[in-house]
Amino acid sequence: MNSTDLSVLKAAVHWLKEGHRVAIATVVQTWGSAPRPVGSWLAIRSDGQVMGSVSGGCVEDDLIRRVQTEILSRDLPEMVIYGVSQQEASRFGLPCGGTLRLLVEPRPELLVLEQILQSISNHAITCRTIDLSSGKSTLSDGGRNDTFICNKSIMKTSYGPRWRMVIIGAGQLSLYTADFALASDFEVIVIDPREEYAEGIDREHIQFMRGMPDDVLLEIGVDSHTAVVALTHDPKLDDMALMEALKSPAFYVGALGSHTNTVKRKARLLEFDLTQAQLDKLYGPIGLYIGALTPPEIAIAILAEVIAVKYAIPTPAKKFT
Known part of the structure; x- marks a missing residue:
């Protein structure tokens, strides 16, 4: 995990402990010249405070608005896609018609995030699997060669210590x-x-x-x-x-x-x-x-x-x- 995404994790844990509503957006797929790689995180607080990035600034303003007005009132993870058309890509400033597919979790589990943070501090790799039908996560031991998976049923990703x-x-x-x-x-x-x-x-x-x-x-x-x-x-x-x-x-x-x-x-x-x-x-x-x-x-x-x-x-x- 790089320092930016580690900062997102720490901020999300801190905000949840303070009692804030928080949504976490993860880049799950990109097409074209997308600015941020798969797995990048963005934490969005209910008052509009953010930590991290999923597009280098291209779509964050619109995503914050959607989280505040729509997504935070829901219980289950939701897929959000930007840049399907050239017109929309131009509207959000995505380079070369790039497209982003994001999974937004409106109710991340504090205990799970704390366990991931502890694992990283112990220089271990942890795999998190999210059941998209329930929003619940399970953790297991991960490996350096784990691959990112996101389909209609689950998102599976690994978190490890900084290089x-x-x-x-x-x-x-x-x-x-x-x-x-x-x-x-x-x-x-x-x-x-x-x-x-x-x-x-x-x-x-x-x-x-x-x-x-x-x-x-x-x-x-x-x-x-x-x-x-x-x-x-x-x-x-x-x-x-x-x-x-x-x-x-x-x-x-x-x-x-x-x-x-x-x-x-x-x-x-x-x-x-x-x-x-x-x-x-x-x-x-x-x-x-x-x-x-x-x-x-x-x-x-x-x-x-x-x-x-x-x-x-x-x-x-x-x-x-």
Whole structure:
């Protein structure tokens, strides 16, 4: 779940606890060039306050009006479609004749939303299935490869923790990598036990931890929504972190270093309790090959590779000089 939809969930829970009537709209299908992807959320309070977006601002005003005057008085989820015709698409400002199909829930269940929020805070994935004939939800364990389903009977979707990047090292490259990761909607944790980096990275929304990297990784729990990037260039720190990261479910593990140093690192790691299959998960030298030379350019290359792996996009072979 990205930070925007997580904010929607938190707002809906807060408003319901305060006693407000709240409707939740979910993008369930798009045609053409729709601005927001399937699964995007919008929470609408009875007084017109909103959190989130389903169209980037194109249809929200009309949807708020319909929720206030019609939908909140009902008990069951309702399908709302915008942009069926070119005229209507133009009226609502949907680009290229895009169309949105939304499921609007006028009576979301507070207990269910609280359970989803708790699951996310525990870095777990939860699947919610809504019975459209009753509006009731059931929760079950979800998986990273779950697919969104919406038909005449149910809507089934999964909610998981935010994508997270753990950076080993608090140097200049880590600073740029952390900034780009934040801009890409990752939760960011920086680990560095060295005294010369005792003050860490002074950035809002970045958590700095001073323990030994392998210990901290075990402490925070590395899941399938976590990328671990080792950027200290110090084998004593990077290798210890990599040994734990490569045994974890992390979707990406990468380490800074030349091709020669990467070969040496892999040989060292094989002397410990790593298997060849675990070692094959290591991305090194880290980052897409784009000819990057400066710290910000290398950080861009790192984020590009992490994002490609996140979306299961094949990465090109790297060139070595």
